[in-house]
Amino acid sequence: MPVEVILPKVDMDMATGRISRWYVGEGATVKKGDLLFEIETDKAAMEIDAPASGTIRDISGKEGIDIPVGEAVAWIYAEGEATKPAKDAVADATPVQEVVPAAAAPVAAAPAALPELAPANPGKPSNGTRATPLARRLAAAAGLQLDAIAGSGPRGRVMRSDVETAIAAPAPAASVPAKPAPIVSRPSASSQPRPAPQRSAGAAPLNFAWLRQGEGRPIVLIHGFGADLNSWRPMLAAGPVDAPLLALDLPGHGGSPRQTPADLDAIACDVEATLAALDVGPALLVGHSFGGAVAATVAARGHADVRALALIAPAGLGPEINGAFLQGFVRAKSEASLTPWLRLLVADEAVLSKPFVNATLAQAADAELRAAQAEISDRFFADGTQTFDIRGLLAALRMPVRVIVGANDRIIPASQSLGLPGEVALHVFAATGHMPQVERREQVLKILLEMVRV
Amino acid sequence: MDQAVRELSYAQAIQEAMAIAMETDERVFLMGEDIGVYGGAFQVTGDLVERFGADRVIDTPISELGGAGVAVGAAVTGLRPIFEFQFSDFATLAMEQIVNQAAKMRYMLGGAVSVPVVMRFPAGSGTGAAAQHSQSLEAWLGHVPGLKVIQPATPYDAKGMLLAAVADPDPVMIFEHKLLYKTKGPVPEGYYTVPIGKAAIRREGRDLTIVATSIMVHKALEAAKTLEAEGIDVEVVDLRTIRPMDKETVIESVKKTSRLLCVYEGVKTLGVGAEVSAMIAESEAFDFLDAPIVRLGGAETPIPYNPDLEKATVPQVPDILAAARSLAMGGR
Numbered sequence: 074m075p076v077e078v079i080l081p082k083v084d085m086d087m088a089t090g091r092i093s094r095w096y097v098g099e100g101a102t103v104k105k106g107d108l109l110f111e112i113e114t115d116k117a118a119m120e121i122d123a124p125a126s127g128t129i130r131d132i133s134g135k136e137g138i139d140i141p142v143g144e145a146v147a148w149i150y151a152e153g154e155a156t157k158p159a160k161d162a163v164a165d166a167t168p169v170q171e172v173v174p175a176a177a178a179p180v181a182a183a184p185a186a187l188p189e190l191a192p193a194n195p196g197k198p199s200n201g202t203r204a205t206p207l208a209r210r211l212a213a214a215a216g217l218q219l220d221a222i223a224g225s226g227p228r229g230r231v232m233r234s235d236v237e238t239a240i241a242a243p244a245p246a247a248s249v250p251a252k253p254a255p256i257v258s259r260p261s262a263s264s265q266p267r268p269a270p271q272r273s274a275g276a277a278p279l280n281f282a283w284l285r286q287g288e289g290r291p292i293v294l295i296h297g298f299g300a301d302l303n304s305w306r307p308m309l310a311a312g313p314v315d316a317p318l319l320a321l322d323l324p325g326h327g328g329s330p331r332q333t334p335a336d337l338d339a340i341a342c343d344v345e346a347t348l349a350a351l352d353v354g355p356a357l358l359v360g361h362s363f364g365g366a367v368a369a370t371v372a373a374r375g376h377a378d379v380r381a382l383a384l385i386a387p388a389g390l391g392p393e394i395n396g397a398f399l400q401g402f403v404r405a406k407s408e409a410s411l412t413p414w415l416r417l418l419v420a421d422e423a424v425l426s427k428p429f430v431n432a433t434l435a436q437a438a439d440a441e442l443r444a445a446q447a448e449i450s451d452r453f454f455a456d457g458t459q460t461f462d463i464r465g466l467l468a469a470l471r472m473p474v475r476v477i478v479g480a481n482d483r484i485i486p487a488s489q490s491l492g493l494p495g496e497v498a499l500h501v502f503a504a505t506g507h508m509p510q511v512e513r514r515e516q517v518l519k520i521l522l523e524m525v526r527v
Numbered sequence: 528m529d530q531a532v533r534e535l536s537y538a539q540a541i542q543e544a545m546a547i548a549m550e551t552d553e554r555v556f557l558m559g560e561d562i563g564v565y566g567g568a569f570q571v572t573g574d575l576v577e578r579f580g581a582d583r584v585i586d587t588p589i590s591e592l593g594g595a596g597v598a599v600g601a602a603v604t605g606l607r608p609i610f611e612f613q614f615s616d617f618a619t620l621a622m623e624q625i626v627n628q629a630a631k632m633r634y635m636l637g638g639a640v641s642v643p644v645v646m647r648f649p650a651g652s653g654t655g656a657a658a659q660h661s662q663s664l665e666a667w668l669g670h671v672p673g674l675k676v677i678q679p680a681t682p683y684d685a686k687g688m689l690l691a692a693v694a695d696p697d698p699v700m701i702f703e704h705k706l707l708y709k710t711k712g713p714v715p716e717g718y719y720t721v722p723i724g725k726a727a728i729r730r731e732g733r734d735l736t737i738v739a740t741s742i743m744v745h746k747a748l749e750a751a752k753t754l755e756a757e758g759i760d761v762e763v764v765d766l767r768t769i770r771p772m773d774k775e776t777v778i779e780s781v782k783k784t785s786r787l788l789c790v791y792e793g794v795k796t797l798g799v800g801a802e803v804s805a806m807i808a809e810s811e812a813f814d815f816l817d818a819p820i821v822r823l824g825g826a827e828t829p830i831p832y833n834p835d836l837e838k839a840t841v842p843q844v845p846d847i848l849a850a851a852r853s854l855a856m857g858g859r
Contacts, residue, residue: 207785207817226818226857233785233817480758487758488734491856503756 075148076125078109080134082142083119086465088221089139090114092146101129103149110134110146127151143201143220204231211236225464225492234492237392238462278347280328284309285318290355290380290525293348294320297362297386298454299402299446301327303432304361311514316357316525321347323364325445327436333448337370337389337461345376354378357525361385361510362485363453366463372474373466381473381524385517386482386507388453389463391489396457398484403447406437420481420506429511459485468494475524477517479505530715538571538708540682541647544689545572545609547718549579552607555693556583558598559611559647568613569649569708595621595646599629599698602644607693614660615648615702618668629698630673641696645689651704651742651792652837658829661837663793665702665740669769669802675699675723676770680744682712684767687721695723704742704792726773728780732762735786735854738777738803740766743790743842750847759855769799777803778812785817786854792841795824818858821850 080090093113097103103123111120123129127149134146202219204212208231212219215236222239224231282302284294296304302320309318322329324343334340344367348356358379360368365387372379388394398417405411411434416422436442453460467474475498478487484507490499500520502513510517535543548555557579562572563586576584587594591612598610612618618625629642652661669676675697679685685703692699729744730751739747744765751761764780766772781787787807789800800822807813807820826840853859 205785205817206814210814227859230857232857478758480756482758488760488855501757 075130075150075154076127077145078124078129078147078149080112080140080142080144080146081121082220082223083112084114087114087142088218089141091139092134092136093118094136095132097129099129099132103127103129123149125149125151127154141218141220202231203229205233207233208236212239215240223465223468225494232492234391234489238464241392241458241460242462242465278350279324279330279343280322281347281351282320283317284320285314285316287315287317289316290357291317291319291353292357292359292521292525293353294318295344295358295360295364295368296320296323296326297360297364298323298388298399298450299326299433299436300361301436303327305510307426307429308510308514308518311518314518314522316522319351319353319356323367325442325449331441331445333445333452337366338374340367341370341374341376344371345374348377355380357381357383357521359383359385359521360387362507363388365389366461369463369466369470372470372472373463379472381475382470383475383477383521383524385477385510386479386485387463387476387490388459388485389461390493391486392458393486393489394454394457394459395484396454399450399454399457403443403450408434411437417483418507419512420479420504421512424508424512464493467497473524474498475500475520477509477520478502479507479509479512481505482507530717530719532713532715534711535682535686535714536709536711537679537682537685537703538569540686540712540714541571541689541703542573542575543714544686544693546575546578548607548609548690548693549575549583551718552693554605555607555609556585556601557609557611558585558587558594560587560589560594560613562586562611567611569705571647571649571703571708572611591617591620592624595624596628598644598646599624599632599642602629602642602698603632603640607643607645609645609647609689609693611647612649614656615650615664616659616662618646618648618664625668625674625698625700626671630671633697634673642698643693643696644698645692645695645701646698647689647701647703649705649708650702651706652825652830652841653706653742655832655834655837656705657832661830663702663741663791663825665700665769666793666798666802668700669799671770673697674770675768676702677723677768678702678704678741679721679767680704680707680739680741680765682710682714684721684727684765686714687719688723688767690718691720691723694720699723702741706742710745721767724768724771724773726767726776727765728762728776729765730761730763732760733784734760735788735851736762736764736777736780736784737788737790737847737851738764738766738780738800739790740769740799741792743792746842746844747790747847750844750851753844753848754851754855757852759851761851766799766803769802772802772806774806774810777807778810781807781812782815785815786858787816787820788847788850788854789820789822789824790842790847791822791824793825794827795822796827798822798824800824818854821854821858823847823850 090112092110094111096108105123105126107123109121109123130148130150132147134140204219217239219231222231222235225235226232294305302322305320324332324334355378358368365384366389371377372382402414415425476490477500478490480487480501480503502509505512563576563584566573598608601608633641650663668674677688679688737747747763751763754761762780762784789803791798791800804820804822823842823846831837
């Protein structure tokens with residue numbers, strides 16, 4: 074069998090690509106690893122090597138046209154291997170129409186019917202893609218091409234979660250031909266829709282506190298939705314900390330400006346500006362829940378010097394989140410109405426200390442703060458759904474990444490942390506809810522200190 | 528109806544079911560080797576011979592073929608025999624009567640007769656009884672149209688399904704795992720039946736379906752508890768009947784969870800789980816699968832005498848845990 078040369082996927086968001094230049098011609102002899110062609114996406118140009126040794130034939134991927142990812146662009150035949158008859162050759166539509174009428178019997182109706190038989194590019198069948206039956210069905214129902222979806226399962230298998238992620242994400246830029254994306258002032262790491270930032274001036278630094286001073290690489294902590302930088306204090310009580318420890322307040326939280334950021338990139342901008350203003354060098358970035366998604370975005374953007382990333386019960390790994398909790402939490406104004414929601418945060422409610430409840434209650438009394446948070450909740454968790462996705466970001470990171478979750482998380486199901494890239498370490502604590510840093514404070518602190526000492 | 532519920536062992540529940548069947552229907556009687564004064568190889572019949580007399584609790588000679596033939600003949604002539612094998616392995620000796628006679632007679636005589644015989648088979652490994660006394664041959668009989676084949680997993684089901692079997696007009700084969708005989712569970716007093724052909728969902732879950740039979744139901748439930756703490760929410764389906772199989776319950780469960788693990792003690796190849804997995808692959812649930820189906824069955828070997836090897840040849844809780852974790856990550 075000849076070896077198929079396909080247009081490879083070189084970018085997470087890539088659905089089509091363009092061959093900018095072939096280095097070899099029809100009939101050329103190539104060795105495995107020789108340069109074949111160069112492809113061009115919105116973001117990069119890349120050289121593609123021969124997957125096998127032999128003779129290049131049936132080059133169908135013409136330079137300069139959009140070709141779906143996974144499409145055969147040429148075949149490599151081994152020495153002495155018979156080439157396929159011309160009518161079976163993978164070719165673009167024009168030669169098919171020329172060849173077939175000549176070979177077909179001279180029936181009058183036949184030529185008129187032929188154009189329908191020709192393959193309608195780019196509707197490439199997805200049969201070659203490894204995918205579960207469920208993923209195939211969901212992708213077909215959503216009108217998505219399987220080969221445009223990155224598979225997170227074993228051997229790159231596309232699974233339900235991948236299709237759901239693809240459905241939640243907007244169409245990749247590559248599928249919008251010719252129209253250049255609007256130029257934005259900051260580089261983007263995520264594939265979310267990014268309305269222009271609402272602030273006119275530069276990023277406003279966030280409220281912060283050095284919870285510990287010390288020597289060495291700092292740990293930067295970003296809290297979750299509805300919390301503030303003080304929410305890290307219980308963890309610090311669990312043991313000695315010798316690393317400097319900086320905690321930030323997210324926009325619309327704690328002492329930070331009461332505003333509703335447009336998207337994760339906007340928050341990441343604020344974090345970056347704050348770290349720059351404080352002259353924070355190489356750091357371990359830690360985020361809890363929504364703050365985890367922020368931390369992953371900061372790490373992926375590459376503006377801050379993030380050397381390692383720890384995500385505690387992170388948001389952005391799947392669509393589901395406890396919408397009732399978000400609504401109830403934001404609305405609650407008394408201890409009586411707040412406590413039932415706080416119980417959902419933990420597996421063992423004994424850890425809900427009086428100071429913890431009181432601190433949360435103090436925030437609830439601030440109507441302006443809660444109003445800002447209600448807006449943030451509506452924007453990022455519309456209809457009880459996580460509208461953003463950090464899986465793609467994690468796959469691209471080149472730093473140590475650890476995900477720490479509680480098996481009994483009732484806010485974001487722990488199962489969303491499954492199927493992450495293999496190099497991402499996953500810590501699952503049994504009998505633990507959404508706040509491992511509180512319920513398993515010693516262990517979580519130990520993990521963070523291990524990461525920062527590397 | 529108020530029926531007091533007691534804790535009974537699986538063996539006691541079977542004995543009670545047989546006593547009730549004999550009390551309520553004079554056509555019912557028991558046959559088997561050493562079921563009289565000895566009380567049965569696993570003490571299931573116990574003192575029934577004292578309560579019902581040697582005419583209704585009949586010790587047979589050591590000939591499974593002869594005993595099964597008498598039981599089938601008695602059933603055809605209108606009685607309701609319950610025939611006990613000492614070990615399910617000896618079903619092989621009675622295959623002619625079970626497969627060619629009991630299963631075929633109603634069909635070949637155009638419905639003129641039925642064969643309401645019940646046969647009980649102590650089955651499975653774990654007792655150190657070695658290769659000829661430890662097998663799980665339910666799939667052999669499950670392969671034969673005309674038979675009904677059940678594997679109750681709890682004392683409640685053991686009693687209710689045995690009474691349903693006695694009331695059934697067709698031959699019913701009951702495989703009772705030897706290690707279940709001493710397990711206890713709630714059993715109501717008096718007469719009740721549990722339908723043949725209906726699976727039971729023993730635990731609801733959303734991440735993964737384990738379809739298990741007999742003792743494997745308990746191992747699956749134990750594994751599910753551990754997996755729950757790891758954030759994997761397992762649904763455990765107790766198949767209960769392998770012929771006729773309750774396809775609907777299994778299909779609906781797999782449609783919900785998108786992942787299927789079959790756990791059974793019989794040899795993996797051509798076993799009960801092979802049928803369940805093929806059935807799902809052919810069903811509407813196929814389009815709901817989000818990972819390859821996995822089977823955990825007995826090893827392709829006779830059951831060894833060495834106790835460690837004996838354990839190693841059939842699925843154990845750690846095997847179920849490993850398979851379920853792998854499936855939760857997307858499988859192979």
